[in-house]
Amino acid sequence: MIYEFNLNAVLVFAAIVAVTLGLSFYMGKKARSASGFFAAGGGIHWFVNGVAFAGDYLSAASFLGICGMIAFYGYDGFLYSIGYLAGWVVALLVIAEPIKRLGKYTFADALDSRFQSRSIKFAAAISTLAVSIFYLIPQMVGAGVLVTPLFGLPHWVGVVMVGTIVILIVVTAGMVSTTYVQFLKGSLLVVFSTVLVVLILNRGLSTTPDGDPEWQPIRTLGPIATDRDDPEDHWEGLSEELNVPISAIGFGLDKLRPDQIPIRHKPFLRIDRPGERLPQFWAYWYEDATQTRMVLYETQTRIETPEGQVFINGELSTTGGEQPDFRPVGSVVELPGGKAQTGPSGPFAFLRTLGQSRIAVWGSERVKDADGTKITVYYPRVMSGSEVLTPGNHPSFRGIAPQKQRTDGIAYTAPSRMQQLLPGINFVSLMLALFCGTASLPHILIRYYTVKDQASARKSTIVGIAAIGFFYVLTLYMGLGAMTSGAMDVTNSNMAAPLLARSFSQWLFAVISAIAFTTVLGTVSGLIIASSGAVVHDLMSSVLRIEMHDASKVRVARIASVGVGAVAILLGILFERMNVNYLVGWAFSVAASANLPALVMLLFWKGTTKQGITAAILVGMVSSLAWILLSGDTYTSVYGLPAEDAWVPFSQPGIVTIPLGFLTLIVVSLLTRPRRDALST
Amino acid sequence: MPGLDHGPNAPDRSERVETTRRNMRYGLALFAVYLVLYGAFVGVNAFAPEVMERTPLAGVNVAILSGFGLIGAAFVLAMVYGWLCRAEAPAADEEFRP
Numbered sequence: 001m002i003y004e005f006n007l008n009a010v011l012v013f014a015a016i017v018a019v020t021l022g023l024s025f026y027m028g029k030k031a032r033s034a035s036g037f038f039a040a041g042g043g044i045h046w047f048v049n050g051v052a053f054a055g056d057y058l059s060a061a062s063f064l065g066i067c068g069m070i071a072f073y074g075y076d077g078f079l080y081s082i083g084y085l086a087g088w089v090v091a092l093l094v095i096a097e098p099i100k101r102l103g104k105y106t107f108a109d110a111l112d113s114r115f116q117s118r119s120i121k122f123a124a125a126i127s128t129l130a131v132s133i134f135y136l137i138p139q140m141v142g143a144g145v146l147v148t149p150l151f152g153l154p155h156w157v158g159v160v161m162v163g164t165i166v167i168l169i170v171v172t173a174g175m176v177s178t179t180y181v182q183f184l185k186g187s188l189l190v191v192f193s194t195v196l197v198v199l200i201l202n203r204g205l206s207t208t209p210d211g212d213p214e215w216q217p218i219r220t221l222g223p224i225a226t227d228r229d230d231p232e233d234h235w236e237g238l239s240e241e242l243n244v245p246i247s248a249i250g251f252g253l254d255k256l257r258p259d260q261i262p263i264r265h266k267p268f269l270r271i272d273r274p275g276e277r278l279p280q281f282w283a284y285w286y287e288d289a290t291q292t293r294m295v296l297y298e299t300q301t302r303i304e305t306p307e308g309q310v311f312i313n314g315e316l317s318t319t320g321g322e323q324p325d326f327r328p329v330g331s332v333v334e335l336p337g338g339k340a341q342t343g344p345s346g347p348f349a350f351l352r353t354l355g356q357s358r359i360a361v362w363g364s365e366r367v368k369d370a371d372g373t374k375i376t377v378y379y380p381r382v383m384s385g386s387e388v389l390t391p392g393n394h395p396s397f398r399g400i401a402p403q404k405q406r407t408d409g410i411a412y413t414a415p416s417r418m419q420q421l422l423p424g425i426n427f428v429s430l431m432l433a434l435f436c437g438t439a440s441l442p443h444i445l446i447r448y449y450t451v452k453d454q455a456s457a458r459k460s461t462i463v464g465i466a467a468i469g470f471f472y473v474l475t476l477y478m479g480l481g482a483m484t485s486g487a488m489d490v491t492n493s494n495m496a497a498p499l500l501a502r503s504f505s506q507w508l509f510a511v512i513s514a515i516a517f518t519t520v521l522g523t524v525s526g527l528i529i530a531s532s533g534a535v536v537h538d539l540m541s542s543v544l545r546i547e548m549h550d551a552s553k554v555r556v557a558r559i560a561s562v563g564v565g566a567v568a569i570l571l572g573i574l575f576e577r578m579n580v581n582y583l584v585g586w587a588f589s590v591a592a593s594a595n596l597p598a599l600v601m602l603l604f605w606k607g608t609t610k611q612g613i614t615a616a617i618l619v620g621m622v623s624s625l626a627w628i629l630l631s632g633d634t635y636t637s638v639y640g641l642p643a644e645d646a647w648v649p650f651s652q653p654g655i656v657t658i659p660l661g662f663l664t665l666i667v668v669s670l671l672t673r674p675r676r677d678a679l680s681t
Numbered sequence: 682m683p684g685l686d687h688g689p690n691a692p693d694r695s696e697r698v699e700t701t702r703r704n705m706r707y708g709l710a711l712f713a714v715y716l717v718l719y720g721a722f723v724g725v726n727a728f729a730p731e732v733m734e735r736t737p738l739a740g741v742n743v744a745i746l747s748g749f750g751l752i753g754a755a756f757v758l759a760m761v762y763g764w765l766c767r768a769e770a771p772a773a774d775e776e777f778r779p
Contacts, residue, residue, distance in 0.1 A: 075744055075745070081748070085751070086751065088759075089715045089755050089758060092759055092762065093715070093758070093762060094709065097708055098701065351740075351741045351745060352736075352740030356740070389745060391726055391733065391744060400730060401731075401733075424727040424728065425727075427726065427727055428723055428727050431719075432723075435719060455767075458762070461759065462756075462759045462760060462762075469753070469755055469756050473749060476745070
C-alpha cells in the first residue's frame with residue numbers, strides 16, 4: 001500500500017518526542033550518581049511506577065503485532081495477550097517479594113546476592129545482554145514499520161531515528177527519564193485505545209465498510225458446478241466460467257489437479273491464459289463439504305519479472321505519476337439475517353454478531369517461477385465468525401483444532417498420531433514460555449528496584465497488571481475492528497492498528513502512530529538501560545574487577561548505552577522482514593529458559609549452589625538459542641529452507657529447555673554440594 | 682556512598698523476614714490457583730478444542746469468555762494478594778504480646 005507523507009502525523013510526532021526529550025533533559029539534572037542512573041534513586045511513586053510497568057511492557061509487539069495478528073488471523077493473536085499477561089501473575093506472586101530484598105541494581109545482583117560469585121555475574125550479565133538484544137530487534141523493526149508509511153522514507157531511516165532518540169534520552173538521564181517516558185506512554189496508550197474501541201463499537205459491523213474510500217467488495221465468479229471425484233468434470237465447469245482452456249488452470253501455485261491436492265495446499269487457482277504475460281489467480285471456496293459447487297474470489301497480486309518490472313494487480317508500477325496500488329481489505333461478507341449493517345453495538349453484541357457472520361480474512365503466498373518471476377498472491381478466505389473467534393488459524397497454532405471443518409470442504413487430517421500431537425505440544429510450549437517469560441525479562445525486573453520498598457513494589461505491580469490487562473481486552477476489539485474496517489494493508493499486518501485509527505480520522509491516525517512510536521522509544525530505552533547495567537555493573541565492576549569511581553561508572557554506562565543502541569539499530573535494519581511477535585516469542589523463550597530456573601530455585605531451594613546457578617543460566621540460554629536456530633520456523637523465515645529439514649520436531653523450545661534449566665540446576669547443585677566439614681558461604 | 686557495595690539492601694525500610702516469608706506463602710498459594718486456571722485453559726485448547734466453540738453466555742464463545750476470565754482473574758488475584766500482605770506479620774517472639 002502506498003502511503004503519503006502526513007503532515008499532521010509528523011507534527012504530532014514532533015510534539016510528543018519534544019515533550020519526551022524535554023522531560024529527559026529536565027530529569028537529567030537530577031541523575032548524578034550511579035544509584036540515580038541505574039535505579040532512579042529508589043524513589044519513584046508506586047502509581048507512576050505501575051503505569052510505567054505497563055508502558056514498559058506494552059511494546060511494539062503488543063500494540064502493533066497483536067492487533068495485526070488478530071486482524072489477519074482472529075483469536076490466535078489474543079492467545080499471546082493472555083500468555084503475556086499471565087506472566088505478570090508469576091512476576092508478582094512468585095518473584096516480586098523475594099527479589100526486592102536481594103539486590104541493588106540488576107538482575108545479576110539478585111541472583112548473586114547469596115554467593116558473591118563472579119561466574120554467576122558473568123552468566124547473568126550475558127543472559128541479560130542476549131535477551132535484551134532479542135527483545136530489541138522487534139522494537140526496532142516496529143519503528144521502521146511505523147515511520148516508513150508516515151514519512152514515505154525507507155525502513156532503515158525509522159530504525160536509525162528511534163535508535164538515535166533513545167540513545168539521547170538514556171545518555172542524558174538514564175532510568176529516571178525512562179520511567180517518566182514510560183508512564184507517559186502507558187497512559188496515552190490506554191486512553192487512546194479506549195477511544196478507538198468506543199469508536200469501533202459505535203461503528204458496528206457492515207458488509208460495506210466505510211473505513212477507506214478505496215475499499216471495494218470482493219469480486220466473485222460462480223457458483224460453478226464441480227465434482228472433485230471426477231477431475232474432468234471439475235475442470236470443465238471452471239474452464240467454461242473463466243473462458244480459458246483446461247490446460248491453463250491449476251490448483252495452487254504448483255498447478256495441481258484436484259485429486260493431487262495435498263492436505264495443506266493453498267485454496268487458489270492459477271491461470272496462465274495463452275498469449276498473456278502474467279498469470280492470474282483466483283481464490284476458491286466450496287460452498288459445502290460435498291464440494292459440488294465452487295465460488296471464485298478475486299485476489300491481489302504482486303508480480304516481479306526477471307527484468308525488474310513490478311506489476312501490482314496486473315498494472316505496471318512505474319516510478320512517476322499515478323501508481324497502481326493494493327486495495328484495502330478486511331470486511332464482513334455476510335451478517336446474520338442478511339442485514340447490511342448492525343449499527344452501534346455493545347461489547348458483547350459485537351462479538352456475538354461477529355461470531356455468527358462470515359468474514360473475508362486475507363492470507364498470502366509467495367513463489368518464484370522457473371524463469372525467475374517472483375509472485376506474491378494475496379487471497380481472501382471466507383471464514384465463519386466462529387472459526388475466526390477460536391484458536392487455530394495462525395500457522396504457529398494450526399492443527400490444534402483439527403475438528404475445524406475448513407470452509408472449502410477439505411478437512412484437516414494428520415498423517416500420523418505423533419504428527420497430530422505436535423501442534424498441541426508446540427502450542428503448550430509457547431504458552432509456557434510466555435507464562436514464564438515475563439518474570440524473567442531483565443528490563444522488567446530492574447523496575448522493581450526503582451521503588452522504595454516492598455509494599456510499593458507490590459502496589460506498582462498491581463497497577464501494572466490492571467493497566468495491562470485492560471489494554472489486552474482492548475486489543476481484541478481493536479484487532480477485530482481492524483479486521484472488519486475495510487482499511488487494512490494486505491501486505492503488512494503490523495500497520496493494522498494505525499490504519500484502523502486512520503479509518504476513523506486522520507487526526508486519530510496521527511496520534512496513534514505517535515503513541516506507537518513512543519511505545520518503541522520507551523521499551524527500547526528500558527532495554528538499553530538493562531544492558532548497560534549488565535555491562536558496567538556486572539561485567540566490568542564485578543567480573544573483570546575494574547575499579548571505577550561513581551562518576552566514571554556513569555560515563556562508561558553512557559558509552560555502553562551507545563554501543564548497545566548501535567547494535568540494536570543494525571539488527572533492526574537486518575531483520576526488517578520478520579514478524580514482530582515471533583521475535584518477541586524468541587526473547588521470552590530464552591529469558592524463561594535461562595533466567596527463571598535460576599531465579600526460582602535461588603528463592604525457594606536452599607540446596608542451590610553457585611555452580612548450579614551458573615550452569616542453569618548458561619545451559620538454559622544456549623539450549624533455547626540452539627533450539628530456535630534449528631527450528632522449522634527459523635528455517636523458513638530466516639534461512640529460506642524447507643521446514644521439514646529442521647533438526648527439532650517443533651519450533652517452540654520452552655517445554656524442553658525450561659525444565660532442562662531446572663534439571664541442570666538441581667543436578668549441578670547436588671554435585672557441588674558443600675561438604676559438611678568445609679566452610680560454605 | 683550509596684551504590685558502591687554489592688550486598689543485599691539494608692532492611693531499613695524493608696519488611697521483616699517473617700513478613701516476607703508469610704507473603705511468599707500467600708503468593709505461592711494464589712499462584713497455584715492461577716496455575717490451575719491457566720493450565721485448564723491451555724489444556725482445553727490443546728486437547729479438547731471443540732469446547733472453545735460453544736457459546737454459553739450472551740452468544741459469546743468459551744474461547745473469548747475464558748480469555749477475559751483469565752485476564753480478570755489475574756487482576757483479582759493481584760488485589761487479593763495486595764490485601765493479604767497489607768499488614769506486618771506478627772514476629773515469632775511476639776506471640777504473647779498483651
